[in-house]
Amino acid sequence: xxxxxxxxxxxxxxxxxxxxxxxxxxxxxxxxxxxxxxxxxxxxxxxxxxxxxxxxxxxxxxxxxxxxxxxxxxxxxxxxxxxxxxxxxxxxxxxxxxxxxx
Amino acid sequence: xxxxxxxxxxxxxxxxxxxxxxxxxxxxxxxxxxxxxxxxxxxxxxxxxxxxxxxxxxxxxxxxxxxxxxxxxxxxxxxxxxxxxxxxxxxxxxxxxxxxxxxxxxxxxxxxxxxxxxxxxxxxxxxxxxxxxxxxxxxxxxxxxxxxxxxxxxxxxxxxxxxxxxxxxxxxxxxxxxxxxxxxxxxxxxxxxxxxxxxxxxxxxxxxxxxxxxxxxxxxxxxxxxxxxxxxxxxxxxxxxxxxxxxxxxxxxxxxxxxxxxxxxxxxxxxxxxxxxxxxxxxxxxxxxxxxxxxxxxxxxxxxxxxxxxxxxxxxxxxxxxxxxxxxxxxxxxxxxxxxxxxxxxxxxxxxxxxxxxxxxxxxxxxxxxxxxxxxxxxxxxxxxxxxxxxxxxxxxxxxxxxxxxxxxxxxxxxxxxxxxxxxxxxxxxxxxxxxxxxxx
Numbered sequence: 001x002x003x004x005x006x007x008x009x010x011x012x013x014x015x016x017x018x019x020x021x022x023x024x025x026x027x028x029x030x031x032x033x034x035x036x037x038x039x040x041x042x043x044x045x046x047x048x049x050x051x052x053x054x055x056x057x058x059x060x061x062x063x064x065x066x067x068x069x070x071x072x073x074x075x076x077x078x079x080x081x082x083x084x085x086x087x088x089x090x091x092x093x094x095x096x097x098x099x100x101x102x
Numbered sequence: 103x104x105x106x107x108x109x110x111x112x113x114x115x116x117x118x119x120x121x122x123x124x125x126x127x128x129x130x131x132x133x134x135x136x137x138x139x140x141x142x143x144x145x146x147x148x149x150x151x152x153x154x155x156x157x158x159x160x161x162x163x164x165x166x167x168x169x170x171x172x173x174x175x176x177x178x179x180x181x182x183x184x185x186x187x188x189x190x191x192x193x194x195x196x197x198x199x200x201x202x203x204x205x206x207x208x209x210x211x212x213x214x215x216x217x218x219x220x221x222x223x224x225x226x227x228x229x230x231x232x233x234x235x236x237x238x239x240x241x242x243x244x245x246x247x248x249x250x251x252x253x254x255x256x257x258x259x260x261x262x263x264x265x266x267x268x269x270x271x272x273x274x275x276x277x278x279x280x281x282x283x284x285x286x287x288x289x290x291x292x293x294x295x296x297x298x299x300x301x302x303x304x305x306x307x308x309x310x311x312x313x314x315x316x317x318x319x320x321x322x323x324x325x326x327x328x329x330x331x332x333x334x335x336x337x338x339x340x341x342x343x344x345x346x347x348x349x350x351x352x353x354x355x356x357x358x359x360x361x362x363x364x365x366x367x368x369x370x371x372x373x374x375x376x377x378x379x380x381x382x383x384x385x386x387x388x389x390x391x392x393x394x395x396x397x398x399x400x401x402x403x404x405x406x407x408x409x410x411x412x413x414x415x416x417x418x419x420x421x422x423x424x425x426x427x428x429x430x431x432x433x434x435x436x437x438x439x440x441x442x443x444x445x446x447x448x449x450x451x452x453x454x455x456x457x458x459x460x461x462x463x464x465x466x467x468x469x470x471x472x473x474x475x476x477x478x479x480x481x482x483x484x485x486x487x488x489x490x491x492x493x494x495x496x497x498x499x500x501x502x503x504x505x506x507x508x509x510x511x512x513x514x515x516x517x518x519x520x521x522x523x524x525x526x527x528x529x530x531x532x533x534x535x536x537x538x539x540x541x542x543x
Contacts, residue, residue: 009358012488013439016432040132043199056443057355060118081353085444087428 003048004096006036007065008055020089021096032093042068051096052076056084075099107449111352118354125200127362130255133193134365137185138484141369144181145483147174148380149497182376182484183243186250190216193258201266207291212261214295215302216254219317220245245318248373251366252326253318257302264301265294273297326370333367334389336469343398343465347458350403353448357403368394369484376482385479388472392480395436395487396494396503397468400510402438404457405464407491408514410441412522419529422522435488445525456521460514467513468506477502 004021006014014036025032037045039058042065046052052069054062059078069076077099083091121127151174162170181188194212198205224240227233245253268274273293277286305317314320332338342360349356372390379385401407410433413426422445429440447453471477478499485497491511495503 008439009355012435013432013437016437016439040128040135055439056353057350057439058122058358060115060354061122063119064123081443081446081448085425085440085442085446087440087444 001031001033002096002100003050004032004034005045005049005052006034006055007039007042007052008036008058009038011036011038013057014055016087017084017089017092020087021093022089024089024093028093030093030097032096039065046072046074049074051099053092053096054078056081075102107352107451111449114349114352114354118349118359121359121362124362125197126259129193129197129200129259130366131362132196133189133191133255133258134369136192136195137188140181140188141185142484142486144178144183145376145485147177148182148376149483150174151178152380178380179243182247182373184246185248185373186216186246186254187213189251190254190258193255194262197259197262198265201262203262203266203269204287204291207287207295208262208265209258211265211291211295211298212258215261215298216250216257217241218299218302219253219257219306220250221316221318248370248377249322249326250318251370251373252329253321255366256321260302261298264298268294268297330367330370330374333364334371334387336389336466339389339394339398339465339469340462342394343461344458347404347461350442351448351454351457353443357399364394365391372480372482372484374482375480379481379483385481388469388479390480390482391484392482392494392498393468395485396480396489396491396498396507397510398461398465399436399487400464400491400507400514401433402436403442403461404438404447405460405510405514406438406441406447406457406518407433407436408460408511408516409456409518409522410438411511412515412519413441413445416519417522417526419526419533421529421533422526434490436490437488450525452521452524456518460517463517464510464514468510471506477506 006017008014018034018036021034022032035045039054039061042052046068052065052074054065054076056078062076062078065076077095079092079095083095151171159171166173190212191209195205195209198208220241222241223236223238224242225234226237228235244250275289275292277289309315309317309320312320314323342364346356346360349359368389368391371387372392375385375387375390399405401410406429410426410429413422414430417423417426425440425444428444429438432438432440442448445453447457468477472479480498480503483498485494489497491507492504495505495507497503499506
């Protein structure tokens, strides 16, 4: 079970991605749990995550996010803006899977 | 162009990062997040006590007795009217968490500090008397509400900084081994809280020697009033709007950044309007949190709902149409990342023009119609920013607000339309070229 955690400003727009990632995973027969939260609450939730992904609109918190996530050994990255705009669950899932492998 | 935007983006990212990582701004924002749900609940109760339906009040009085609205007013008085209490607690808790010191005990100390600053004197007008007299022994609700907001924010930060300093110096009572951790924890909060109380009490004492009498009066007069008056002006609002959309043009969440500075000011303005609304007086302010959320940003940053409608019904290219389909449902709830990143607006010089221009135009026009009294000012009722247009306007300003939002939608549609046409044609040509290419193969 791969736990993917998404963060943006209020957790609203990333929450739109939850279903799309879960659907993509289901079609491929992969078990995932996806959640979305406001970035301010990252410290609270990061421990439960296997992979952390940021919405491109909060790309500027990446240094802060890296600090928080590296303490817990969780990989973190920013979702590509175009992929995000099209709410492309397949590509976000690909990104999460490749991050989890490393 | 792309070189220019790239270098600008490189410069903007660290600025945004600095603002976002500023621990004071971040903890103030998080502290308000604790208070806002309660304030929203309080506002709903206030609305129920003052439904703008003719005969409502008389009907309720007949059905439930002359004191019927006490039932609705109590929750309001326990939330919105004393919002600073929650704000103090929330900010101190959040900032303490940032420093990794105990949040609960530090927040409790901050609340005590806030109360030390507050004079236990209440104004009371006896029946038949013309002037109010000062009565001791009561916590003044006045300073617990929006008037105490800035003192509250400063007190929370001051308290946490003192506690952090004391803990860092190691001035805590250490217990011998074998003492239960709970006991040790209780004692470890003792010295920091005592030092907070002494320092805050000395500050309080110093202010009694000034003409202001209390730090509450001082901060309210010298800091809060000038800042909120400035926040209530059109130029300040236009600047805030410009910065919001400017940052978004580079894919940076502008509302997040601008909101962490303007949020407390807009909320204080809303609370003052609500107080006037409750008392049945004329509303003092036009610019409030709801002015920003409901009238400046229809469908999200850039007021893109009009654009999305255009994309759905008046575009020919597949790319634009498919983004429009994706964007309409979240757009109704003022969430528009699909348009911003999918169209895209980000780093797209053609779309950035209307994206910045539309909220500026809407802000100026809304300000004018409210000055003229054609549209009612926002009553200060706090509603979530995700409330759809028309419903939002109805809740914050009544029927005139709902109609005005519809007019705004039409205006924004026509500002975006020529720019949408250009981008749509570009995509269409690309798509046709691609189709020809694939036919050749």
